[in-house]
Amino acid sequence: MAGVSGTPYSMEGGHSSSSFSTVNEDTDRDMTGGFFASDQTKLDELVRMLDGNKDGQKLEAMKRIIGMIAKGRNVSSLFPAVVKNVVSKNAEIKKLVYVYLMRYAEEEQDLALLSISTFQKALKDPNQLIRASALRVLSSIRVSVIIPIVMLSLKECVTDMSAFVRKTVAHAIPKLYGYDPEQKDALIELIERLLSDKTTLVAGSAVTAFEEVCGERIDLIHKNYRKLCNLLVDVDEWGQLAIIQMLTRYARTQFLNPNADDQEVTEAKFYSSSESGSDDDDDEDDEEKKKKKEKEKKRVYIMDSDHRLLLQATKPLLQSRNPAVVLAVAQLYFHTAPTGEHSIVIRPLVRLLRGHSEIQSIVLTNIATVTSVKQGLFEPYLKSFYVANDPTHVKMLKLEIMTNLANETNISVILREFQTYVTSNDKEFVAATIQAIGRCASNLSDVTDSCLAGLMGLVSHRDETIVGESVVIIKTLLQMQPSEHRDLIVQMAKLTDKVQVPMAKASILWLIGEYSDRVPKIAPDVLRKMAKSFPSEEDVVKLQVLNLASKLCLTNPKQTKLLCHHVLNLAKYDTSYDIRDRARFLRTLLFPAEKSVLSKYAKKIFLVQKPAPVLESAYKERKHWQFGSLSHLINTSATGYQPLPDFPEEQPDPSVRNVEVELPWKADKKGKGKGKGKTPKTMTTSVLRGDPSRRNRTRTTTTTTT
Numbered sequence: 239m240a241g242v243s244g245t246p247y248s249m250e251g252g253h254s255s256s257s258f259s260t261v262n263e264d265t266d267r268d269m270t271g272g273f274f275a276s277d278q279t280k281l282d283e284l285v286r287m288l289d290g291n292k293d294g295q296k297l298e299a300m301k302r303i304i305g306m307i308a309k310g311r312n313v314s315s316l317f318p319a320v321v322k323n324v325v326s327k328n329a330e331i332k333k334l335v336y337v338y339l340m341r342y343a344e345e346e347q348d349l350a351l352l353s354i355s356t357f358q359k360a361l362k363d364p365n366q367l368i369r370a371s372a373l374r375v376l377s378s379i380r381v382s383v384i385i386p387i388v389m390l391s392l393k394e395c396v397t398d399m400s401a402f403v404r405k406t407v408a409h410a411i412p413k414l415y416g417y418d419p420e421q422k423d424a425l426i427e428l429i430e431r432l433l434s435d436k437t438t439l440v441a442g443s444a445v446t447a448f449e450e451v452c453g454e455r456i457d458l459i460h461k462n463y464r465k466l467c468n469l470l471v472d473v474d475e476w477g478q479l480a481i482i483q484m485l486t487r488y489a490r491t492q493f494l495n496p497n498a499d500d501q502e503v504t505e506a507k508f509y510s511s512s513e514s515g516s517d518d519d520d521d522e523d524d525e526e527k528k529k530k531k532e533k534e535k536k537r538v539y540i541m542d543s544d545h546r547l548l549l550q551a552t553k554p555l556l557q558s559r560n561p562a563v564v565l566a567v568a569q570l571y572f573h574t575a576p577t578g579e580h581s582i583v584i585r586p587l588v589r590l591l592r593g594h595s596e597i598q599s600i601v602l603t604n605i606a607t608v609t610s611v612k613q614g615l616f617e618p619y620l621k622s623f624y625v626a627n628d629p630t631h632v633k634m635l636k637l638e639i640m641t642n643l644a645n646e647t648n649i650s651v652i653l654r655e656f657q658t659y660v661t662s663n664d665k666e667f668v669a670a671t672i673q674a675i676g677r678c679a680s681n682l683s684d685v686t687d688s689c690l691a692g693l694m695g696l697v698s699h700r701d702e703t704i705v706g707e708s709v710v711i712i713k714t715l716l717q718m719q720p721s722e723h724r725d726l727i728v729q730m731a732k733l734t735d736k737v738q739v740p741m742a743k744a745s746i747l748w749l750i751g752e753y754s755d756r757v758p759k760i761a762p763d764v765l766r767k768m769a770k771s772f773p774s775e776e777d778v779v780k781l782q783v784l785n786l787a788s789k790l791c792l793t794n795p796k797q798t799k800l801l802c803h804h805v806l807n808l809a810k811y812d813t814s815y816d817i818r819d820r821a822r823f824l825r826t827l828l829f830p831a832e833k834s835v836l837s838k839y840a841k842k843i844f845l846v847q848k849p850a851p852v853l854e855s856a857y858k859e860r861k862h863w864q865f866g867s868l869s870h871l872i873n874t875s876a877t878g879y880q881p882l883p884d885f886p887e888e889q890p891d892p893s894v895r896n897v898e899v900e901l902p903w904k905a906d907k908k909g910k911g912k913g914k915g916k917t918p919k920t921m922t923t924s925v926l927r928g929d930p931s932r933r934n935r936t937r938t939t940t941t942t943t944t
Contacts, residue, residue, distance in 0.1 A: 281315060288319040293328045300334035307341055317346045324356050329365055336371035343378045350379050354387065361391055366400035373403065377410035385418050396428050401437040408432050408443035412450040426452050433462045441469050442477015445484050453880075459488055460894040463544060467551040475560040482555075482566040485548055486864075487882065489574040493545040495885035496576040541576075544895055549575055556586040561597050564590060565604065569865035572608065573882060580615060588619045595629050602635035603857070604865050609642035610855040617643050620651070625659060625667075633667050641674040642855055649678060649685055653692075660696065660704075669707040672696065676711035677853040680718060690715055690726065697733060706739025713745040717752075718850040724756050731760045734767065740776035747782035751789040752848070762797045765790055769801055772808045780817050784809060788824050792841050802828070 287299035303320065306313050324335050343350040360372035373395055377388055392414070395407045411425050429451060432444035445466070448458065459466075466481055473481060552567045568583040575582075590601045609616055616623075620643055623636045637659070644652050656678075659671040672693065679689035693715075696708040712730065716723050730746050737743050747768065754761040768775070768783045775783070787805040790798040809821035830837045862881075863870035869879040 281313070284316060285319045288316070288323060293326070293331060296323055296326065296331050297328065297334070300331055300338070304334055304337055307338070314342050314345055317342055317349055321346075321349055321353055324353050329368065332360075332368060333371060336368075336375050339375045340371075340378050343375055344380050347379060347381050350375075351381065351384065354384060358387070358391065361395065366398075366402050369395070369398065369400065370403045370406040373406050373410060377413045380417055382418065385414065385421065388414055389421060389424060392428055396431050401435075401439040404432065404435060404437070404440045405443045408440060408447045411447040415451045422451065426455065426458075430458055433458055436465065436469075438469050438472040438477075439474070441466060442473045442480050445477070446480045449480065449484055453484075453487075456488060456491060457894075459484070461897050463488065463895050464547065464897070467544075467547050470551050471554055475558065475563055478555060478558070478560075478563050479566050482552060482563070482570055485552075486570045486573055487880075489545060489548055489570075490883045490885060492890050493542050493574070493885070494889050496541060496545070496574070498885070542889070542892055544892065545574070549579070553582065556583060561590050561593060561601070565601065565866045568604070572865055580612070584615050584619065588616075588622050591622060595632055598628075598632050599635065600866075600871060602632065602639065603871055606635055606638045606642065606855070606857040607860045607865065607870070609639050610858040611861055613643055613645065617645075617648070620648060624655060630664060630667060633664070634670055637667070637670055637674050638855065638857060641677050642857075644678045644682065646682065646684065649682055652678065653685065653689070657692070665701065665703050668701075668704055672704065672707045672711055676714060677855075679715055680851075680853045686715060686719070690723065694726065694729065697729075702737075702739050705737060706742035709733065709737060709739075709742035710745045713749050714851055714853065716749060717848070727753055727757055728760060731757055731764055734764055740778050743775075744778045744782040747779070747786050751782070751786040754786075754789055754793055758794065761786070761790055762794060762801070765798060765801055765805075769805050769808070772805060773812075777814050777816060780809065780812065780814075781820060784817075784820055784824060788828060789844050791828055792844055 284299045284303060287295040290296065300320070300323075303313055303316060320335055320338050323331055324339070326332050326335070339350065339353075354376070357372045357376045360368050361376075363369050363372070373391060376384075376391055379388075388410070392407050392410060395403050398404055398407075407428065411428060414421060415425055429444065429448050432440060433448060435441065435444060448455075452458070463485075466485065470478060470481055549571070552570055555563050555567045558564055558567075564583075564586050568587055571580055571583045587601060587605060591598055593601075605616060616639065620640065623639045623643075625633045625636050628636070640652055640655070653675070656671050656675055660668055662668055662671075675689050675693065679686045690712065693708045693712050696704055697712075699705050699708070709730065712726070716726060716730075727749060731750050734743065734746055737746065747764070750757060750761050750764055765783070765786055768779075768786070772780060772783060783805060787798065787802040791802040806821050806825050809817045812818055812821070826834070827837055827840055827843075860870055860873055863873070864879075864882050867879060868876040
C-alpha cells in the first residue's frame with residue numbers, strides 16, 4: 239500500500255523530496271472514517287485542513303490533493319479552498335497551490351480571476367520557482383479580459399535574471415498566441431529577444447515558440463544561426479529536437495543542394511566530350527565556347543561554411559542517449575548533407591535497434607525507406623536485421639529491409655535465412671517471407687529458377703495460407719518468363735482441385751487463360767471442372783472463370799463455345815451484381831446480336847500481351863515524406879505536417895548571418911573622437927582584465943592627470 243500511494247507523488251517534478259516523503263499508507267486512513275470513508279467525507283476533511291491556521295496541516299492537505307490529481311481523481315470542488323492559500327508565505331504550500339491552479343484554472347476561471355493581483359505580486363518574488371509558477375498559472379487562464387495583463391507580464395519576465403523564468407516565458411507565448419492571434423506582432427518581438435538569449439536553458443524553448451508562432455519568419459534566425467549551432471550540444475534533449483528540426487528547414491532554404499553537382503558535372507563532361515569529338519567546321523564562335531567553360535566552372539559546388547558548421551555541430555549528437563535526437567540528426571544528414579557523408583549516421587541508427595520494440599519499429603521504418611532508395615549504406619550491417627524473437631510488426635520490417643539489401647553477393651545468405659523463416663509458426667510472417675522470396679527472384683534473374691523450385695515445394699504444404707501465397711507468387715514469376723516454364727504451368731493447372739484459397743485458385747485460372755496456347759489440352763478440361771463448381775465459388779474465382787471461358791472461346795471455339803455459353807448463363811443469375819455485369823459485357827462482346835465494331839477487336843482486347851509485373855518495395859513511395867516524421871510513419875499527411883522546401887537554385891546572401899561585434903579598440907577610437915582625454919568604460923575594463931602591467935600603467939596615468 240505504501241508503494242502504491244507514494245508513486246504518484248514521486249512523479250511530480252520541480253518539488254523537494256521532503257514535500258512528498260511523508261505520504262504513505264496513512265494518507266487515506268487518517269481521515270475520518272478510515273479506508274471506508276466516503277469521498278465527500280475526505281474532501282470535507284481536506285477543506286477543514288486548508289481553512290486552518292497551521293501550515294503543517296495545509297501542506298499535508300495539498301500533498302494529498304496533488305496525489306489525488308496524480309491518480310486521476312476530480313478534486314475541482316476544492317478550488318475555492320485551495321485558491322485562498324495562494325497568498326501563503328510558505329514556499330512549499332505556494333508551489334503546490336500553483337500546481338493545482340495550473341490544472342483547474344481553465345475550469346474555474348471566475349475564481350481564478352480573483353487571484354490575478356496575487357499572481358502579479360508573485361512575479362516579483364525572490365524565488366525563481368515562484369515567479370515561474372505564477373507566470374505559468376497566469377498564462378493558463380483562458381480569459382480574454384486578462385490578455386493585456388498576461389502580455390505585460392511576459393514583457394517584464396522576458397528580461398528576468400533567471401533563465402528558468404525566461405524559459406517559462408517561451409512556453410507561455412504559444413498559449414497566448416492560441417488565445418489571441420492578433421498579438422502576433424508583439425509576441426514576435428518577445429521571440430526575437432528570446433532567440434538572442436545565450437543561455438542553453440532558454441534556446442530550445444525559444445525555438446519551439448518560434449516554430450509555433452512565426453515559423454515563416456526565417457529572418458529572425460539569420461543572426462542567431464551560428465549561436466544556435468554552437469549551443470546545440472549543451473541544450474537539453476527535447477530542445478535539441480526542436481532546434482534540429484528548425485535548422486533542417488533553414489538549411490533547405492539558405493544553402494545549395496550538395497548533391498546537385500554530381501549531375502551537373504556529368505552533364506559538363508558530356509558536353510565537353512561532344513565538343514572534343516566535333517569537326518573543325520563548327521558554327522560556334524570562340525566566345526561562346528569560353529562562356530560555356532565559365533558556366534561549367536560555376537557549376538562546381540563549394541559547401542558554405544555555415545552549412546558545414548551545422549553538420550559538424552550535429553555530428554556529436556549521434557551519440558545521444560535519446561533515440562529521437564539520433565533519428566533527428568539522421569534525417570538532417572539525409573536531407574541536407576552530401577551523399578558521401580550519409581554513412582556517418584548508419585552505425586548510430588543500427589545501435590538504436592537494441593532498444594524497445596516501439597523504438598525499433600520507428601527506426602526500422604526509416605531504414606526501410608532508405609534501403610529502398612540506397613542499398614549500399616546498410617549492406618555491411620545485414621546481420622543486424624536477422625529476425626529473432628521479435629514482435630510480428632518488427633519481423634515484417636526487418637524482412638523488408640533484408641529484401642531491399644539483396645544483391646548478387648549476399649542473395650545466397652538471405653535465401654538461407656528465408657528458408658528458416660518459412661518454417662515459423664507465425665502464418666502472417668511466413669506469407670510475408672514468401673512474398674520476399676518472390677521479390678528477390680524477380681529482381682535477381684540468377685536465382686529465379688531456384689526460387690521457383692523452392693516455392694513449388696511449398697505448394698504441397700498442409701497450411702492453405704502458405705499454399706495460396708506460394709501460388710500467387712509463382713504466377714507472378716511465371717509472367718516474366720512463361721516460355722521457359724511450361725512444365726510449371728502444367729503443374730499449376732493440376733492444382734486447381736486441391737487449392738482452396740480463393741486468391742490462389744483465381745491466380746491459377748488467370749495463368750491458364752493467359753497461356754492457354756501452351757496447355758491446349760488441359761485448359762478446356764479445367765474450364766469444364768470450374769463450370770460444375772461455379773455457383774459455390776467466391777466472387778474473385780468466378781470472375782477468373784468468366785475470363786478463362788472468354789479467352790478459350792476465342793482461341794478454341796470448337797471445344798469451348800458451348801461451355802462459354804453455359805458459364806455466361808450461370809453468371810447471368812448470380813447473386814453478385816459484379817458477376818452479372820461482367821457476364822452481360824462479355825456476352826455482348828463475344829456474341830453480339832448485331833454487327834459490332836468492338837467485337838471485331840475481341841482477340842486484341844483479351845489476348846494482348848500483358849507486361850510483367852514489377853515487384854517493388856512498398857516503402858519506396860515514402861521517400862517524399864520527411865524522415866522521422868509522423869507522416870512518414872503512417873504514410874499519409876498528418877495534421878500540421880509541412881513538407882520540406884526545395885533547395886534554392888542560387889546561393890542566398892550568406893552575409894545575413896554575420897553579426898557585428900563592437901571591438902574594444904574600435905570603441906576606444908570612438909571615445910577619443912567624442913572627448914579628448916576621456917577613456918570609455920568598456921575599453922578600460924577590457925584593458926584592466928587583460929594585462930596586469932597595463933593595469934598599473936593605467937593607474938599611474940590616472941594619478942598624474944588628476
